[in-house]
Structures are given as C-alpha cells and as structure tokens.
Amino acid sequence: MSAWRASIVPRWMFIGEWRAHPVRILTAVVAIAVGVALGFAVHLVNASALDRFVRGLATVNGGADLRIEAAGPGGFSEQLYPRVSRLPGIASASPVIVLRARIDGREIDLLGLDALRVASATPRLLPRPTTAGGAMAVLDPRSVFLSPAALAERHVGETASLVVDGRPQVFTIAGTLPGVSDRALGAIDIASAQDRFGRLGRIDRIDLRLATGADPDKLRAAIASILPADAVIASPTDDGNRADALSRAYRVNLEMLALVALLTGSFLVYSAQSLSITRRRSHFALLRVMGASRRMVLGQLMAEGLILGFVGSAIGVAGGAALAFGVLRLIGGDLGSGTFATGGTPPLQFDGFAALGFAVLGIVAALIGSLLPARDAVRVMPAVALKNSGDAIDPRRRPSVAMALLLAFVGAGFAFLPAVGGIALFGYGAVGLLLAAGIAAMPWLARTLLAPLARRSFASPVVTLAIDRLWGAPSQAAVALSGTVASVGLMIAMAVMVTSFRVSVDEWLGQILSADLYITADNGTPFDPAAQMRLRAVPEVARILFGTQHPMKLVADRPSLTLVVRDSAAEALPKLGRAAAARPGTLGVQISEPAARLYGLSPGSKLTLPLGARSIRATVTSVYRDYARQEGAVMIDAGQYLSLTGDAARGEAAVDLVPGADAAATMSALRRALPRAISDEVQILPTRALKARALAIFDRSFAITYGLELVAILVGLAGVAATSSAQTIARTREFGMLRHLGVTRRQIVAMLGVEGALLGLIGATRAWCWDAASRRS
C-alpha cells in the first residue's frame, strides 16, 4: 500500500480522468458543495440567532450569577427578598419586577429595579441619568430609562406613555441603559412599578451576585430550602438550555432537511463514480494485470471520492458561510419557527467545529457514494474485463433483493427506537436506510416490473430494444435514477407529511375556533372585570367566554409551558384518549399533548402547579390536542383560577353572536365598549381571519422546508441529466452497431425516450413505496 501511495499512478489516473471528463467531476463536486453549503448555512443562521437570543436573555437578566424567578403569573412575595439576601455566600441581591410594555406601539421589556442594589448585583442594568436629571432621577417614580434600541426615535427629556396590561402610565425619559446594547429594554424604579402597575407586595425576580469563593451548589440548596412554591432558581446555564430547548427540534429538523441535498449529492457521486468506473473498467483491469493489487485499485477509487468530497466540502463550507451571512442580513435569524423573530440582524457567529463537522459530512457522503462502485470495480476479474473492455453485463444474473430487504428491515427497526436527547436520530437513520433500501431494490424492481413486458413481443423495434436493454441491465436503472429517486422520494414524503399536518391543523382550528369572533390583546391582560361586563353588555353578543394565558415554569432549565385560563374550560376541546376524575383534594386540569409527552404525564397523573403563591396539587383529567403551543400547556377553569389567585383580569375572549347579528357592526360595537386606553391595543377578528392567520404562520414555518426540498430536487435532476448523458456516451459502440444494422437516428432517440419513460415509471413506483414506508418512520 505504501508503494501505491508513493507511486504517481493514482495522481495520473485522477488527473487524466479530470482532464477527460471535467464536467462530470464538477457536477459531483457541486452536488457535494450544495449539500454542505445548505446544511452549514442553516446551522449558522440558527446558531447565530440562538446566540443572539441567549445574549439578549443575558442582557435582560443582567448577568447575575443566580436568579430566583417567579414560577407562575403574579410573581412571588417580596418577603422572600430579605431572607435570600441574608444567606451566607450572597454578595448582593437585587429585586426586580418584570413587565412587558408597549411604547409608541412597540413592545419592550420593562424592568422595575432597585437602583441601590442593581449597581452591585447586575451593573449591566444600571441606568445612567442625564446631567439635567441628576443622579436622583433613578429614584424618581416618574423616570424611565431606555436602552438605545427602546429609545428609537425618542430623546431623553421627552415624556412617553408606557402601557402595561392595558394600563397606560406616563413617564419622563430620564436617561439611558448604556449596558444594554441589543435589546429594547426599559427600567423604572421598582417601587414605581409596584405602585403604578398593581404589583404591590409582589416581585418577579431576585438577581444574585455570589461572594468570591461561594459554592453555587450549596447556595442553591440553601435557597431551595426557603423557596416558596411560586418561585424557582435559575442560572445563565439554565437560560441557555431553555433557549436551546425552545427551538431545538425545529432547528435540528431544518438542518436535517438541509442535509437532504447532501444525501442527494451522495447519490449523485455514486452515479458519477459508477459510470466513471464502468468506462474505465479496462484501465483498472490493465493496472491489475500489471501488478496493482485489489487494495491499490480500491484505494485509488476511494481517494478519488475523497478528493471530490474534500473539494466539494471546502467550497460548501465557504459557500454556506456566505449564504448564512446573506440570509441573516436579508431575512434575519428566524427561519420559520418564530422563536427568534425579535427583529434586527444577528451577527454571524462562525463556528469552526461546525464547519469541520459539515466538511467531514461532505467527505463521508462522497466516500459512501464511491464505495459501492469501487468495490464492484475490484471484484471484476481483470482478464475478463480486459477482453470485454466495456459493459460487463450478465443478463442471466437475477438481481438480488437481499441487501434491500436487510436495509429495509434495519430501517424499520430504527423507526421504532426512541428519541435521543429529544432528537429523532434513529428516525433520521430510518429514513436514510429506507432510502438506501429503495435504491438497492431498484434493479430487482426494474427486472420485476419489466418481466411481463420482456416476455411480450412488440411491433415497434424501438420499444423492444428499450425493454430488452433495461431488462438485461437493471442495475443501470439504479445508477441512472438514484439521485433523482432520493430527492423526489424525500420531497414526496415531505410534501405528504406537511400536507397531512396542515389538514390536521386546519381541522383542529375548526374544532377550537368555534365562536363567531375573537378578541385578543396585543399585550397582557387588559380586560378587567369592568371591561368584561361592558363587552358582555353589547346587545349583539349572545355569549362571551373570557380567558388568559400565562407562562408557567415547572422546571428551571426547560422553556415555560403555558397556563391557559378559560371560562368553561371543559367545553369543545379535541380530547385524546381516556379521561380521568380528579383525585379528592386536588385541582382537575387538562394538559396539552406536547405537555403530556414532555413531562411524561397522562390522565390520572399528579402534578404540582405554582398558583397564587401556593403549590397547588393537581390531577390531569384529560389530554387535549394542541398544535399552537409546542412547549406544552395546562388548562384550568377560569372560576377555579380566580378563587386560587384572585386574578380577574383576562387577555382574550371568544364571542358568539345572536342569530342574525352583523359581524362587522358587532366588532365596531365591541371596540366602542372597550376603554379608550386599551381600544387600540386589542384585535377583534372573525373566526375566518384568525384561522387564516394561524395557517399563514404554519405555511411560513414550512416555507424554508419547501425551499430546501426544491434545492434537493434540483440537485437530483442535475444528477439525472449528468448520468443519463454519460450512459448515452458510454453506449456509443452499441448505437454504432445498431446504426450498422439499419436503425435510424430517430429510432435510437425514440429508444432512449422509451428507456427514460420506463425508468421514470420504475423510479416513481419505488418512490411511492418508499413514501408509504418512511411516513411511518
């Protein structure tokens, strides 16, 4: 082997092939490059967006070592603050109120801070008053400090109205938050936040700075021992994990889809290498005759694949980085999940390890594509190959389906294996194996489908020639079609899955959006009991059901699930499976299907919910279908919620009209019934419009998917064009012989057309079978 490596023969063979057929080699290189570029670009965009998202979270969280956060709506008692700040190991503690406000129609995070504490605990959040206001402006209940992103067109010194939960309050912009560069954030005095926004006695967060040498784990345990039910401990690591978990499934799925193009590229390399090796069969036979061993020739062919992969991957990594840069600039960091749609342009975070990883994937794809043809090349007896010097087809050999069955069996097994770390790795493996099984079965499928035709005789010699050719050389079908079948099969499967999903979402929307009109607040819970009564009093309203949603943390390092509060919660939810009665002394709650999967719950399961400063023991009574909240939801009746928390404010309403009422007139009447302060903060939509909006979000989520699939198909089609032309060129002697026998040019073209049509039929049959199998996986 070392002699071979030191020998210049491999270089001659590759350079000679490159010189003779540059287009074919380029096509294979480009296929690998496109696959790597797409996968790497999607990864970079997601990583850059996630990085920005996490940094943004860190900004809002001020860079504290540890935090105590509210587990549910309404925060926790401020009495916790002095107890925590006195714990050994705490250098400083800063109480925070966290609000979501609107200013000039824009949403910002609004923090209520204790200026005397924030300087030591989270100095990044320290407001900077203007010279005019003086240092005492930080304690002025009328002052607000805005980050540059929140300031926008405003200036220091102006007054601004901040609306929280429908409650507008006027503040003076007294300065800025210089430590917050990339987030729209505002800060006011904590006492002002409690007083002006109805949070007396409650806070949402305590930011902690640990003393030098303090043991974080011991401190966490000490804090946990005094923590009430409605508070949890969190750290920057938890933030990262939470942010990652929020969108991991979507990001991974998108990256896997992007890699479909690479998979197609691998099949294209297989096609290209197969044809190249067939054409050079006599060359390799000559080398074997002259004393090159099997290993040497195999090494030569794998080295060619390695070069293709290396060059393609290098181009792909560079192209992927450029593509990611362009995407980030043009459309930002959100590719459809909605998680990162915070506006602005995340800076590109180049990840060297990821670049290396995708480059390796590209090389592996090229090597895999080269392996089978290389193995076939060295199996041929050199003396035979030299004599035949061309096609070494033996029509008597029946194509074997054993390998296809083995791959399908293993793939089917993979489909039943559980997710790893929440990612369906075995599912992806199953898809790949089933695809490979389909390709491996192509020769057998071709022979089987063509057998009835091969037994018949046709009046047209063109048809006879085409059928006999394909029947006699069924492996050529696999070579010609593998790239297209891979990409088209995946596209069909994806389209069917997405369409099925969309139909399910459409039906689900029809079930849950059963009212005539819906009222939603853009921000918070603006419908206090008085507003609710005014809305109920609108004459055209037959029935109005109010509800609200709050984030609720059950586990610190997991994204919050949603607490859904609804009048008549038991009604009209598409339930799954059996129901259970609430255990005595517990609160009966319904949970969404994602919550059931994520938290391992089912009807009858017990759980503890942080509600109204207490831990409420609850029983899951049923599981309902919910496509809207991927992190899970818990639904309770509004009456029970009110009795547990005293919180009567609501953020949404479902309106049934009296028979014959005009929807447009009712919408106007409802808007007039609202307090002026919140009238502009509220959307009133007919069901049809709300449903259309929901489906538009769905379509947007999958838009990038269709784009990636289109690229994969284009790569596959390019492969078919390249391999078909190569096969045609390789059959020049056959065509020459046919011409000598009297077959016209037109008949040869027609023969190729019939072959193509039959190959397409075989490929479509295989793709349909694969689609049926892969949907299960």
Place this chain on the structure above:
Amino acid sequence: MASPPLLAITDLRKTVPTDRLLFEDVSLQLERGELVAIMGESGVGKSTLLNIVAGLERADSGTVTLDGTDLALLDEDGRAALRRRQIGFVFQAFHILPHLTLGQNVALPLALLRTSPAEASARARDLLTSVGLPGRSDDYPNQLSGGELQRVAIARAIAHRPTLILADEPTGNLDPETAVRVLGLLIAQMRDAKAGAVLVTHSEVAAASADRILRLTSTGLVPA
C-alpha cells in the same frame, strides 16, 4: 550445472465453470532469451494459459514456476507483486490508456514499482526512441496509428526490465506489413532485455519468428 528454466509449467489442467475440460497435461519449459509461440484453435484456451502463467487465473492442478517461484504458493497480492516485478504484457487491443501521455503509458510499470518520476520519465523517453517514436513522450494516444500504439505497448512491456514477456495476439489488429515490423521490434527488445517470451498467435507468419512453435490442444502442448 545447468541453470533452472525461467518458466516451468508442469502438467497443468484447467476446466471452465461448466466443468468442461479446457486442457490437461500441459507442460512447458522456457529459457531466458527464448521465444516460444503457442498456436491453436479458437477457444482451446491459449489466453487462459497465459492468464495462468501471469497468476491472473488458477489452474485446477499442475505447477507454474517463474524464476524459481511457485505461483501456487503465492496469495493474490504476492502474484500481483510478481507481475509488477517480472512480467511484461503486450495485448492485441494495445490497452494504451487514452488519458495518459505516451511517456506516462510507457512509464506505468515503473511508476507501480515506486521508481522516481525523473528516472521513469527518462527511461520512457529512451524506450520510445528505441521503438521508433523519438520525442513523442508528451503526445497522446489519439495522435497515433495502430502500429504506433502497439510499439508504445511493447515499450511499456519492457520498461521495468521483466524476465518474462507475455504477448497475446500482439499483431492481431495490425496489417501484415506493420505486424512484421512490430514483431521484429518485440523480439529485438526481448533479446536485448534477455527476457523470455511466450507469444500466443493465430498467425503462421508471426509464429515463424519464434525459436519454438507449439500447438495447444485439450491434451497438452505439442510441437506444431
């Protein structure tokens, strides 16, 4: 004491996959510098015999010894190594690689032996000159006629100074005049390299150049 023969074939027997007997009791001894021509009917197994001698196929029974080495004792890599070092080939269809220059084609055996590129190129140039193609090292095969290509093949066959040359119908694709010239060249190069050669041919004219002419039958090699 007489030196052992370069090539010794003893009681070789070969059947084809359908269990049809191809030949048996085939024996031959070839000395250095000797040219033996083997003739016979189509399908009698002349090329198969050459393949067995080259270690590309195995006989059912019998022995083949090249320069004292029993081929049966070698594994596949060993036989490949033997071919690399000691055997040169000339084929009816030339088998000149179209994407390599004439110089690279001639130097191919040397490249397989890890000879330095400079040395291999120099030897290739000399050999091309000796076969009547001076200064054409950088030309490509598509610029040559059939006869010229076979001359390149002969140069390649002796580039690594093999002890045995196997020529399977080397003049089969050539016109009679060219065939005579090419054959003469092959014999001259063979003698110059002090190699032995086995020539398989249908041509009586080609066979006449040999030191011995044998005919292969199903029952062995007999003088023609």
